[in-house]
Amino acid sequence: MRVSPEVDAIRIDEDGVVAFTQALVRIPSVNDPGSGRSEQPAADLVAAKMREFGWEPVVSEAAPGRPNVVAVVDGGGGDGPTLMFEGHTDVVTEGALDTWTVDPFGAEIRDGRLYGRGSADMKGGVAAMLYAVRALQLAGPFPGRIKVCALADEEGLMLGVHHFVDSGLAADVDAAIVCEPEAGEICPVSKGALRFRVDFHGRMAHGAMPQHARNPIRTAGAFVVRLADLERELHARHGAHPHLGLPYVTPTVATAGDLDQINVIPAYATVAVDVRTVPGVDHPSLVERVRGIAAALGADDEVRAEVHVLVDRPPVDTPVDAPVVVALAAAHTAVTGEEPTYGGVPGTTDGTILTARGGVPSVVYGPGGKWIAHQADEYVELADIVRCTRVYAEAARRYLSASDRTGAR
Numbered sequence: 001m002r003v004s005p006e007v008d009a010i011r012i013d014e015d016g017v018v019a020f021t022q023a024l025v026r027i028p029s030v031n032d033p034g035s036g037r038s039e040q041p042a043a044d045l046v047a048a049k050m051r052e053f054g055w056e057p058v059v060s061e062a063a064p065g066r067p068n069v070v071a072v073v074d075g076g077g078g079d080g081p082t083l084m085f086e087g088h089t090d091v092v093t094e095g096a097l098d099t100w101t102v103d104p105f106g107a108e109i110r111d112g113r114l115y116g117r118g119s120a121d122m123k124g125g126v127a128a129m130l131y132a133v134r135a136l137q138l139a140g141p142f143p144g145r146i147k148v149c150a151l152a153d154e155e156g157l158m159l160g161v162h163h164f165v166d167s168g169l170a171a172d173v174d175a176a177i178v179c180e181p182e183a184g185e186i187c188p189v190s191k192g193a194l195r196f197r198v199d200f201h202g203r204m205a206h207g208a209m210p211q212h213a214r215n216p217i218r219t220a221g222a223f224v225v226r227l228a229d230l231e232r233e234l235h236a237r238h239g240a241h242p243h244l245g246l247p248y249v250t251p252t253v254a255t256a257g258d259l260d261q262i263n264v265i266p267a268y269a270t271v272a273v274d275v276r277t278v279p280g281v282d283h284p285s286l287v288e289r290v291r292g293i294a295a296a297l298g299a300d301d302e303v304r305a306e307v308h309v310l311v312d313r314p315p316v317d318t319p320v321d322a323p324v325v326v327a328l329a330a331a332h333t334a335v336t337g338e339e340p341t342y343g344g345v346p347g348t349t350d351g352t353i354l355t356a357r358g359g360v361p362s363v364v365y366g367p368g369g370k371w372i373a374h375q376a377d378e379y380v381e382l383a384d385i386v387r388c389t390r391v392y393a394e395a396a397r398r399y400l401s402a403s404d405r406t407g408a409r
Helices: 014-025 040-052 119-138 159-166 216-238 283-301 323-336 350-356 382-401
Strands: 058-063 066-074 082-088 113-115 145-151 175-178 185-190 192-201 248-256 268-277 304-313 341-345 362-364 379-381
Touching: 014 040, 014 113, 014 119, 014 382, 040 066, 040 119, 040 145, 058 159, 066 159, 082 119, 082 350, 082 382, 113 119, 113 382, 119 145, 119 379, 119 382, 145 159, 159 350, 175 323, 175 350, 175 382, 185 323, 192 216, 192 283, 216 248, 216 268, 216 283, 268 283, 283 304, 304 350, 323 362, 323 382, 350 362, 379 382
Parallel strands: 082 145, 082 175, 175 362, 185 341
Antiparallel strands: 058 066, 066 145, 113 379, 185 362, 192 268, 192 304, 248 268
């Protein structure tokens, strides 16, 4: 790795950031109240590290036992913007243990890789952002300030970032770097997500007497077929985004009836749908389109259709010339000696909410493979953790010190 002299002046504690990643991975911070597991111990560890660095973290519950941890680090170099680094402390379940060749929470290091659930998604990123900000702080004064934020529940309903925005903590943030694993890509764009639950209310009757029923399964089946047509319409209208690919409309759950009573036509059927959108897809119009399809099919069958929007996360489309993206790209080149590669996030991150609801320009970049998250034998390269720590520190230095901050709030 070729490092420029200005980057080398910011001394990274390489052993420390790796050891802290290990300590985080050893905490099974799965949201599973039934087994007593939650983000709380991981949040406690992050807060303790912040205090060790001399920061004053504020811990607030996004939900009972699910804390956000936020520290504001003033640069001591005069007025300037506020840059946010963001990560989450929760991880998905480890799943079946027999699919792993290592202890999911052992944080074993082997052949330059740190293994374990959450190593890439995203405890390596959380450790890197903390150690990057500390290294920049120790290197001397810088303008403005940095908010270092470890939030709860990214893997679920994103309660942590919603609480962060609703509490007004995003109001003074000028830009955010979200430290999710992206395999070295700079990702200023992310797909949007819409999730629907569609309930079809029919009339129950004996299977031998369908003339007395209003069978919601027929309507639900026709609805699923129409979703495929809707997806083709979106493909024709919007095409494939260069970094995000095509929009998708995917039925993921279908329920109705009872296998113990196959001779009964049920009164209810439910279809759940996961929609992934690209920039240019108007979510309100798409919601109304789905409502219209369900209602029309229901009317044909004398079945009442109810459409519930469970999740609405618009796409993120931060311009590549936004100051935070420019600073991150320059930092990547300064640290690695390579030109940046731009990409997109196929799912949604906390940055989606920061941008959509908080109005904060966001970009995603972090240690770990782009597709390794949630898999057995999840791992992150140690060199990747260190590289991203250096890039974060240099990106913050460049962003906060830039004379031209057009777009900063």
